[in-house]
Amino acid sequence: MLTVDDDPAVSRAVARDLRRRYGEEFRIVRAESGAEALDALRELKLRGDQVAVLLADHRMPGMTGIEFLEAAMDVFPAARRILLTAYADTDVAIDAVNVVDLDHYLLKPWQPPEEKFYPVVDAQLDAWRAVAPAAVAEAKLVGHRWSARSTQVREFLARNQVPYRWFASDSAEGERLLEAAGVGADRVPVVVTADGEVLVGPGDAELAQRVGLQVAPTDDFYDLLVVGGGPAGLSAAVYGASEGLRTALVERVATGGQAGQSSRIENYLGFPDGLSGAQLTDRARRQAVRFGAEIVLAQEAVELEVTGSSKTVRFADGRVIGAHCVLLANGVEYRELGAPGCAELTGRGVYYGSALTQAAACEGQDVVVVGGANSAGQAALYLVRGARSVTMLVRGDSLAAGMSHYLVEQIEAHPRITVRTGSQVVAARGDDHLDAVVVRDAAGAEEVLPTSWVFVFIGARPRTDWLDGIVARDDFGFVLAGHDLLVDGRGPAGWALDRPPYHLETSTPGVFVAGDVRSQSAKRVASAVGEGAMAVMLVHRYLEQL
Known part of the structure; x- marks a missing residue:
């Protein structure tokens, strides 16, 4: 409740009477000018609070009570508005009912409040509660x-x-x-x-x-530093911390990786009804934290240095973290469409892995999904719940070539999903946002497909440029490890130790890799989780030799 009156004595009296009856349920805010009261309302709006009742004196210098209530309507339109006025201003108060949709006016003095004040406020509170929006705590x-x-x-x-x-x-x-x-x-x-x-x-x-996320580590040296927070990284954080390793996980954007953006994972062991990537990510993150792992967000690794048995990772903001062992689990990112117009319209109709966030806005719309692997299939099935139609553009001859059988069956059975094989996007059109895409079929014919929503899942590429010269990678940038380091059967490339590299160990001893960023990985959530757990076992073996 907010009351405003330029007379300090009257202002205190109003606030006193309000607190006496309503203080346990409501916070009473008092102001002595219209401008001060408006500033208070804006602050309450930003904090997500709700205002139930506004009481304003009519005769105030600079801004009358009517002018204040009119301005307050723009900030809290649901608040009930009461004008405090003298008997001589009754006509003005009556006119204000039409000007600012005044809910009531009170004549001063209002003593005794039990007879003249509280019944009026009680009635206004009942009316407010009937229509009051929920308070926004987020x-x-x-x-x-x-x-x-x-x-x-x-x-x-x-x-x-x-x-x-x-x-x-x-x-x-x-x-x-x-x-x-x-x-x-x-x-x-x-x-x-x-x-x-x-x-x-x-x-x-x-x-x-x-917003309260951890963006800096609490220490500068750890037993295990995990770079990347997808399923492999989270698994390593859980097993590393639970087995006594001082473990920190550093993630560039958010935990979960590509799997965390999946609307439904139905083939993960132990979940016959499936679960969303967000659910899996949240459970794993909480589990890791419970065991004592630190999870640091919004930090991008840009350099890896190796000095003897010590490894140091430098981040984009200049911070550095040292560790005995480093696990590279930074996953991959979606490949982008190179067709004209796509780059300019990214985030304005062309999206990469944003199906969950944008799904509500697609309700009743015609949506296009580009890609033919599991992530594209999961997105199509999720988006079609509210979309009028979903058209899948698949470059290959069939979905079966790159998609799990259970997803293919669901997509083929859905009446509002159309699959166009042998098709690709060759241009995106639109000014401030996407209006249409140009699609070319296998025969070379082009067609303009009107849509404002295109979701792209056309494979992925690793983010490993920052590892150049430190660990061996294949021709596509994926990190080589274990047996894959062998060159023509003659021994590990660039390997300096007498022992062979461990299964998930890179060309740099003590630096391991797990998940999608590893060359020849299975690209499945279950395998990534398993590799994260296995990496911790290998880290223990490495540390025992130091």
């Missing part, structure tokens, strides 16, 4: 749906399990939040944290820190 994100950075921020918050509520910048509530923050719509995305802090166009590191 972070709030205001952005434009065709803004690439707005999409990235949504992805970052969602994948890191940060509760947030999305508001389009041109929606009524979005405009109220921007006004309360004093930020123009041209500067979105804007994030308002749960405690009311305003972040304008934040980078991932700043955003992570402000």
